Amino acid sequence: MKKYIILIIAFLFSALCLNVFAQTKQYPFEVIKTGKGKQSIIFIPGFASSGEVWNDTKRVFEKDFTCYTLTMSGFAGVKPQPNPSFENWKNEIAAYIKDNKIEKPILVGHSMGGGLALAIAADYPELIGKIVVVDALPCLAALSDPSFKSKENNDCTATVNKMTGMNETQFYDMQKQMMPRLLQDQSKLETVVSWSVKSDRNTFGQMYCDFYNTDLRAKIAQIKCPSLVLLESYFINLKPAIEGQYKNLKVANFQYATNGLHFIMYDDTAWYMGQLNNFIKA
Structure with a gap:
């Protein structure tokens, strides 16, 4: 009898430990869960962006879907974690899906978030139901250098030092100058710049360097x-190069926006929402 009591105690202790682990496990992102639908959508924002970039989108879908909106650690004011990497973020989003038993979710990713959606669907093909890639490429560097090859053990020290070496005014000015190349809607400009300014500079530099070294063309x-795959309007001029990068993705439907820049959800909202509705609800 004593042996059985010891076994029961050991079992209860193990169950308690597993429960505590489940409650305290730290993923490299924050999650906001809304909606109550049977089908789930996971929204992954782009580089240095907040999950708030999806606010208007998820309002449409949370009536019928359970929505998980991420903001990656170190971006837009979320507490950073040490040693961020594209590979780790990919694996941890997949782990979150498994740990929370999210059945065949739809991944919607913008920019680097679109790259993460591609990588997760490639490395965990049985885990994902559909993906929507909003203005992202399998290999950003190959757009200017088609012969680009990613480096193993890429050293991002110089990029990190450049970002952390700026004072607040210099960094703000850099983002303010760059953002109009990515965003046509002036009413959103200061909001998007503020996400970058609130981002951890070490994470900013490390992930910029790491993502630029990422090549998913074969994967x-x-x-x-x-x-x-939803692409900004300018990319229609580079269609052979763009679709050449995607040639190994046999299940893709490519659509080019009618106007605007990189933040398609702001610059060509009606077209973007129509594309998402047709694809997600099909």
Whole structure:
């Protein structure tokens, strides 16, 4: 009898430990969960952006879907974690899906978030139901250098030092000058700049360098789920190069925005929402 009591105590202790682990596990992102639908959508923002970039989008879908909106650690005021990397973020989003038993979610990712959606769907093809890639490429560096090859053990020290070496005014001015190349809607400009300014500079530099060194052109051949790729209007001029990068993604539907820049959800909202509705609700 004593042996059975000891076994029961050991079992209860193990269950308690597992429960505590589940409650305290730290993922490299914050999550806001809304909606109560059976099908789930996971929204992944782009580089240095807040999950708030999806606010207007998720309002439309949370009536019928359970929505998980991420903001990555170190971006837009979220507490940073040490040693951020694209690979780690990819694996941890997949771990979150498994740990929370989210059945075949739809991933919607913008910019670097679109890259993460591609990488997750490639490395975990049985985990994902559909993906929507909003203005992202499998290999950003290859747009200017088609022969680009990513470096193993890439040293990002110089990029990190450049970002952390700026004072607040210099960094703000850099973002203010750069953002109009990415965003046409002037009413959103200060909001998007503020997300960058609130970001941890070490994370900013490390992830900029790491993502620029990422090449998913071969890996996307492993993606099995239906995929919608929404691209900014200018990219129609680079269609052969863009779709050449995506040639291994056999399940993709490519659509080019009618106007605007990188933040398609702000610059061509009606077209963007129509594309998402048709694809997600199909």
